[in-house]
Amino acid sequence: MxxxxxxxxxxxxxxxxxxxxxxxxxxxxxxxxxxxxxxxxxxxxxxxxxxxxxxxxxxxxxxxxxxxxxxxxxxxxxxxxxxxxxxxGAYAATVAEHEVMFLLAGVRALPDHLAATSWTPGDFYPRLGTLRGATVGIIGTGGIGRALIPMLAALGAQSLAVTRTGRPVPGAVETFPVERIDELWPLADHFVIAAPATSETERLIGAEELSSMKPTAWLVNVARGNLIDTDALVDALTRGTIAGAGLDVTDPEPLPDGHPLWSLRNAMITPHDSNPxxxxxxxxxxxxxxxxxxxxxxxxxxxxxxxxxxx
Structure with a gap:
């Protein structure tokens, strides 16, 4: 009133x-x-x-x-x-841009290119890919996840969404309730985590989930660091279980100097500045x-x- x-x-x-x-x-x-x-x-x-x-x-x-x-x-x-x-929702577009940056950098092998000190294009060919035609699993489709979907569509990628209820998300090819999230890991080519941090989402992704992903998958986290088991992620990145990870958040945070993630070329880390x-x-x-x-x-x-x- x-x-x-x-x-x-x-x-x-x-x-x-x-x-x-x-x-x-x-x-x-x-x-x-x-x-x-x-x-x-x-x-x-x-x-x-x-x-x-x-x-x-x-x-x-x-x-x-x-x-x-x-x-x-x-x-x-x-x-x-x-x-x-x-x-x-207020910061959705800004953070979604950061997610796209991570995904594009990953599939185009940008970390390897930035580390290079000589002109050897053939070295990168096996790791170069595209988002065009790719399927991206979005875990948590509030404002950020919903802002990401049309950005991916503009690049030719389609989205699979995960929500608590499974209610259809506009623009997503399919929406999964959280109870069916295990079906997503082998289906999508890449993953973005934009879910809230709750007791139910802590360590949402661990060794089992990582092993179910494709070896070419890039995993992006802009939500909270504790949604991923950090030790399991380090192991997966070291072994090549997945292609790489883009992390704007970590567990622990701030990520200490000397942490194994800093030394892994297939781990891209930004210091929680996707929303400056x-x-x-x-x-x-x-x-x-x-x-x-x-x-x-x-x-x-x-x-x-x-x-x-x-x-």
Missing amino acids: TSERPSRIAVGPSLEPAFARAVTSGGGTVCALDECPDALVWTGGHETFPAVLPASVRWVQLPAAGVENWLTEGIIKAHPQVTWSSAA PALRVPAYVEHVTENITRFASGLEPLAVIDPRAGY
């Missing part, structure tokens, strides 16, 4: 001009947290989040797509009267503006968090 007055929105831990403009653009008015706001837009981490929220707060917007830390710390569950929303600040902040501002507009109109915000599901 639409309020007779503009929604009062607090922004924390500090009020930056871009987010003040987002509040007013969305039809709200900026106020301090101690001035009985209707909602709180948070731009910082869970470490600095207030221990107690004013009773007037009905909605909180969080800046992250993954909210496992907020759940682990009990912050969300401590405020059952509040509707919480994440930034899921220069791109993240404008995308989050846009997401905040849309959700304030929805909140001010009495509509449910985008990306509402289900604490039971973990995302």
Whole structure:
């Protein structure tokens, strides 16, 4: 139900001009947290989040797509009267581009080319491939996975999707419920992990799953490092069980100096920067503006968090 007055929105831990403009653009008015706001837009981490929220707060917007830390710390569950929303989907296109980069670099043997110090084209021929005509398994088709599907289609690749329920995902050739995920490993040519980090997804991919993949497969992870058994992955990359991996997240993270993954040429590692600040902040501002507009109109915000599901 639409309020007779503009929604009062607090922004924390500090009020930056871009987010003040987002509040007013969305039809709200900026106020301090101690001035009985209707909602709180948070731009910082869970470490600095207030221990107690004013009773007037009905909605909180969080800046992250993954909210496992907020759940682990009990912050969300401590405020059952509040509707919480994440930034899921806000950064989808940016992260999906990173996934495509990893896949293209893998199938075109870019790591080997970058390491070369002489002109020996024939050395690379056995490892050169294409995404055209390939099938990519996407584990987790929220905003990022859905943004990836048309990017792959533009390159001539088709997608197989995995979701919790198996409800058809637009653009995917077939959608598998998570109970049938084992059917996917021998079917797809490459894999992208974009699933949330929950107790059910921890170590989702281990030695058995890796051994079921094609030896030419590239595995990309932009979700959370603990979705892959790192020791099993190192072993698979060393043995050539799969062709390689593109990792924007690792377990442990940060990946320590001297870790075996650093020395493997078929492991491409980026330091969790698939969504860099220069791109993240404008995308989050846009997401905040849309959700304030929805909140001010009495509509449910985008990306509402289900604490039971973990995302």
